[in-house]
Amino acid sequence: xxxxxxxxxxxxxxxxxxxxxxxxxxxxxxxxxxxxxxxxxxxxxxxxxxxxxxxxxxxxxxxxxxxxxxxxxxxxxxxxxxxxxxxxxxxxxxxxxxxxxxxxxxxxxxxxxxxxxxxxxxxxxxxxxxxxxxxxxxxxxxxxxxxxxxxxxxxxxxxxxxxxxxxxxxxxxxxxxxxxxxxxxxxxxxxxxxxxxxxxxxxxxxxxxxxxxxxxxxxxxxxxxxxxxxxxxxxxxxxxxxxxxxxxxxxxxxxxxxxxxxxxxxxxxxxxxxxxxxxxxxxxxxxxxxxxxxxxxxxxxxxxxxxxxxxxxxxxxxxxxxxxxxxxxxxxxxxxxx
Amino acid sequence: xxxxxxxxxxxxxxxxxxxxxxxxxxxxxxxxxxxxxxxxxxxxxxxxxxxxxxxxxxxxxxxxxxxxxxxxxxxxxxxxxxxxxxxxxxxxxxxxxxxxxxxxxxxxxxxxxxxxxxxxxxxxxxxxxxxxxxxxxxxxxxxxxxxxxxxxxxxxxxxxxxxxxxxxxxxxxxxxxxxxxxxxxxxxxxxxxxxxxxxxxxxxxxxxxxxxxxxxxxxxxxxxxxxxxxxxxxxxxxxxxxxxxxxxxxxxxxxxxxxxxxxxxxxxxxxxxxxxxxxxxxxxxxxxxxxxxxxxxxxxxxxxxxxxxxxxxxxxxxxxxxxxxxxxxxxxxxxxxx
Numbered sequence: 001x002x003x004x005x006x007x008x009x010x011x012x013x014x015x016x017x018x019x020x021x022x023x024x025x026x027x028x029x030x031x032x033x034x035x036x037x038x039x040x041x042x043x044x045x046x047x048x049x050x051x052x053x054x055x056x057x058x059x060x061x062x063x064x065x066x067x068x069x070x071x072x073x074x075x076x077x078x079x080x081x082x083x084x085x086x087x088x089x090x091x092x093x094x095x096x097x098x099x100x101x102x103x104x105x106x107x108x109x110x111x112x113x114x115x116x117x118x119x120x121x122x123x124x125x126x127x128x129x130x131x132x133x134x135x136x137x138x139x140x141x142x143x144x145x146x147x148x149x150x151x152x153x154x155x156x157x158x159x160x161x162x163x164x165x166x167x168x169x170x171x172x173x174x175x176x177x178x179x180x181x182x183x184x185x186x187x188x189x190x191x192x193x194x195x196x197x198x199x200x201x202x203x204x205x206x207x208x209x210x211x212x213x214x215x216x217x218x219x220x221x222x223x224x225x226x227x228x229x230x231x232x233x234x235x236x237x238x239x240x241x242x243x244x245x246x247x248x249x250x251x252x253x254x255x256x257x258x259x260x261x262x263x264x265x266x267x268x269x270x271x272x273x274x275x276x277x278x279x280x281x282x283x284x285x286x287x288x289x290x291x292x293x294x295x296x297x298x299x300x301x302x303x304x305x306x307x308x309x310x311x312x313x314x315x316x317x318x319x320x321x322x323x324x325x326x327x328x329x330x331x332x333x334x335x336x337x338x
Numbered sequence: 339x340x341x342x343x344x345x346x347x348x349x350x351x352x353x354x355x356x357x358x359x360x361x362x363x364x365x366x367x368x369x370x371x372x373x374x375x376x377x378x379x380x381x382x383x384x385x386x387x388x389x390x391x392x393x394x395x396x397x398x399x400x401x402x403x404x405x406x407x408x409x410x411x412x413x414x415x416x417x418x419x420x421x422x423x424x425x426x427x428x429x430x431x432x433x434x435x436x437x438x439x440x441x442x443x444x445x446x447x448x449x450x451x452x453x454x455x456x457x458x459x460x461x462x463x464x465x466x467x468x469x470x471x472x473x474x475x476x477x478x479x480x481x482x483x484x485x486x487x488x489x490x491x492x493x494x495x496x497x498x499x500x501x502x503x504x505x506x507x508x509x510x511x512x513x514x515x516x517x518x519x520x521x522x523x524x525x526x527x528x529x530x531x532x533x534x535x536x537x538x539x540x541x542x543x544x545x546x547x548x549x550x551x552x553x554x555x556x557x558x559x560x561x562x563x564x565x566x567x568x569x570x571x572x573x574x575x576x577x578x579x580x581x582x583x584x585x586x587x588x589x590x591x592x593x594x595x596x597x598x599x600x601x602x603x604x605x606x607x608x609x610x611x612x613x614x615x616x617x618x619x620x621x622x623x624x625x626x627x628x629x630x631x632x633x634x635x636x637x638x639x640x641x642x643x644x645x646x647x648x649x650x651x652x653x654x655x656x657x658x659x660x661x662x663x664x665x666x667x668x669x670x671x672x673x674x675x676x
Binding site for chain 2: 001002003004005006008010011012013015016017019020076077078079080083091092093094095096097098145147148149150151155156157158165166168170171172174175176177179198199202223274275276277278295297302303304305306308309310311312314
């Protein structure tokens with residue numbers, strides 16, 4: 001008999017399909033050789049030496065050996081800051097010019113690495129650039145929502161191998177954000193608590209779905225995970241927006257993120273994945289009722305017609321078992337690509 | 339410069355990314371040979387002769403030559419009707435036993451056909467079985483929402499070649515349904531109109547995104563299509579629930595569905611796709627403010643981190659151009675598999 005669970009933050013119902021359940025290690029993707037990846041590729045636009053390809057650099061984090069992380073404007077941006085935001089309302093139609101920001105964060109000079117294999121300091125550098133760009137973009141009063149995300153692998157939406165992530169800033173509040181905020185406000189009005197803080201407290205008490213805890217962050221599989229190995233990383237400190245993160249927290253998050261991504265890398269054979277950093281819309285900064293967090297979605301299952309047609313999810317893994325499995329994954333001390 | 343459009347029914351914002359736009363025919367998938375498909379496959383659980391494999395048949399539509407369409411209980415159901423629905427509320431967690439229905443509709447005795455290639459009468463038979471099962475399942479008072487859907491092809495979530503679709507009935511109203519209904523009620527309260535009726539009227543006036551019109555149905559690409567070739571088929575007659583469809587409308591819908599799916603089949607080289615039939619929840623039957631419709635989503639693009647992290651969509655096609663392209667696709671009169 002399957003079980004339905006409601007995700008308290010997204011409000012989505014998930015069918016935990018025990019009849020179809022697989023053992024956690026069965027979600028591992030077939031082993032892939034990384035033999036074609038070399039540290040430097042002459043035709044890669046993100047590799048060292050190819051920086052002058054016409055892209056506009058918005059930020060560069062350097063040491064004496066050169067850049068460590070770069071932020072550049074996307075060559076084919078979905079949104080662009082060069083124009084005023086014009087709202088059009090024509091009958092039932094609403095449209096707007098595509099103003100906003102769409103930047104690429106080139107995460108490391110080396111072509112053949114991925115976050116799971118990077119040094120902690122390198123991951124901290126990426127997070128520092130996220131914070132810098134986030135804070136800078138937020139100053140634009142036309143921006144309502146900023147999303148940081150990473151597509152790792154083809155089924156997660158990228159064909160570029162060089163490690164990179166993206167920042168998108170939109171001139172609207174996405175409807176999904178609005179509905180989640182409305183629900184969080186309702187919860188706050190009922191209880192006086194932030195829904196994210198409360199969920200975190202609950203997970204720490206239950207200790208059934210935790211993957212790793214650190215001084216400032218907790219990584220866990222939600223009670224009603226929308227897909228197998230759907231992971232949340234919550235900051236312990238209540239804060240509405242990612243750019244409020246301080247230096248100690250960045251160092252700590254780098255370790256937590258590396259640990260979680262390495263456990264996925266080794267435990268599930270480097271599956272494709274997305275991660276996203278969600279903050280509240282810029283118009284809601286400083287709010288008490290909701291706070292920023294990271295979601296990681298390994299691409300080990302597929303959304304089919306049921307999900308499209310209902311907005312519900314079928315998850316063929318038990319969150320408690322997936323978390324136990326990830327806790328047990330040992331990260332080798334030797335990095336295979338170093 | 340890209341354009342943001344808001345989908346009035348889903349409330350989602352879509353970035354129509356003209357900078358990245360492709361010509362409609364560029365979304366065609368690489369041609370696939372169907373050479374391995376034969377009319378009958380001895381190891382296919384849905385082929386004639388293999389019916390007695392332990393599955394429970396819930397309905398069979400026959401003529402003197404045997405069955406035309408069968409409904410069977412899913413062998414690995416996500417939801418099952420055999421138990422009472424128990425709600426559990428434990429602190430912030432809400433859960434429920436997985437009661438409901440999960441049936442497979444075997445659409446045709448032949449293994450090698452697909453809806454785009456079927457005769458109109460065969461498609462009408464499938465729709466008749468949908469209606470019969472829908473009406474039957476709706477009698478169970480534990481059921482809140484019934485979704486009919488089809489997964490065509492591996493990237494749409496099925497590995498079974500034999501043409502089939504599914505019905506799922508859930509003991510909860512999915513949150514996505516609830517939010518859309520709330521918005522439709524707000525629109526109704528503001529205007530006295532059903533949002534679906536109004537959208538249809540608007541599309542018929544604009545005549546820019548229509549694919550095909552028939553006596554009872556209109557197929558079009560929405561103004562803010564969430565993905566390339568995202569298609570809606572709306573009934574002209576206001577009706578909240580699919581099982582209210584009458585025999586004339588079924589015959590007409592069979593023609594419309596065949597036309598649209600054949601245009602996709604020939605125009606885009608038989609891409610994988612999902613379709614879903616969405617009705618209002620059973621608790622809202624007879625409502626004036628929302629009505630049932632079909633959504634078709636060809637799998638010609640991918641959701642990546644931006645979509646996951648924002649609930650917004652990037653669509654690299656212009657709905658008006660995609661509709662024009664589909665209008666121009668000519669369906670050959672000779673069925674290649676007949």
